[in-house]
Amino acid sequence: MTGERDAPGPGDPDPRAGALAAAGAAHRALLAAGATCATAESLTGGLVGAHLTSVPGASGTYRGGVVAYATDAKESVLGVPGELLAEHGAVHPEVAGHMALGVRRLLGSDYGVAVTGVAGPDPQDGQPVGTVFVAVATPGGDTRVRRFRFTGDRGGIRYRTVEGALLLLDSTLRGSTEENTRT
Numbered sequence: 001m002t003g004e005r006d007a008p009g010p011g012d013p014d015p016r017a018g019a020l021a022a023a024g025a026a027h028r029a030l031l032a033a034g035a036t037c038a039t040a041e042s043l044t045g046g047l048v049g050a051h052l053t054s055v056p057g058a059s060g061t062y063r064g065g066v067v068a069y070a071t072d073a074k075e076s077v078l079g080v081p082g083e084l085l086a087e088h089g090a091v092h093p094e095v096a097g098h099m100a101l102g103v104r105r106l107l108g109s110d111y112g113v114a115v116t117g118v119a120g121p122d123p124q125d126g127q128p129v130g131t132v133f134v135a136v137a138t139p140g141g142d143t144r145v146r147r148f149r150f151t152g153d154r155g156g157i158r159y160r161t162v163e164g165a166l167l168l169l170d171s172t173l174r175g176s177t178e179e180n181t182r183t
Contacts, residue, residue: 015159022166023051029173030061035110039065040103042116063109078102089125096135097143104137112137119157134165136172
């Protein structure tokens with residue numbers, strides 16, 4: 001998997017501004033494609049959906065979201081295989097991929113966007129704080145997964161996750177093939 005990225009350092013823009021800008025870009029790309037999306041969130045607890053719905057006209061592109069914070073909810077609601085969760089834990093690229101596919105199917109959207117990771121303060125599933133996996137499931141059944149390594153506090157990691165997820169959705173809609181991983 002490619003696409004590791006460190007969070008911006010001191011003096012860089014407010015991560016909330018980047019997340020809002022990415023939401024606008026994703027919304028415009030969805031509109032241009034005549035497509036909808038749905039979200040499956042863990043560490044962000046609904047922030048991706050909140051940012052998408054902050055954009056005027058979001059009702060035309062956003063179907064809804066699932067906050068599956070607990071590991072067992074990822075299995076029971078989104079259909080992530082229990083064996084995968086038992087072997088690797090919730091912070092894993094394949095888990096993100098299954099979450100994206102599951103929410104796409106569950107809410108009947110064209111695209112599914114999923115985030116899972118560790119915002120801190122402690123490591124989880126053998127992954128250090130700041131490890132995040134973002135996935136986008138496409139109408140064709142392909143899934144793009146990107147790994148991020150963010151630094152900073154819990155809030156900054158969560159907002160940078162929102163930005164990363166929405167930028168991956170935007171680039172997927174625009175046909176980018178960088179960092180493509182199938183799950």
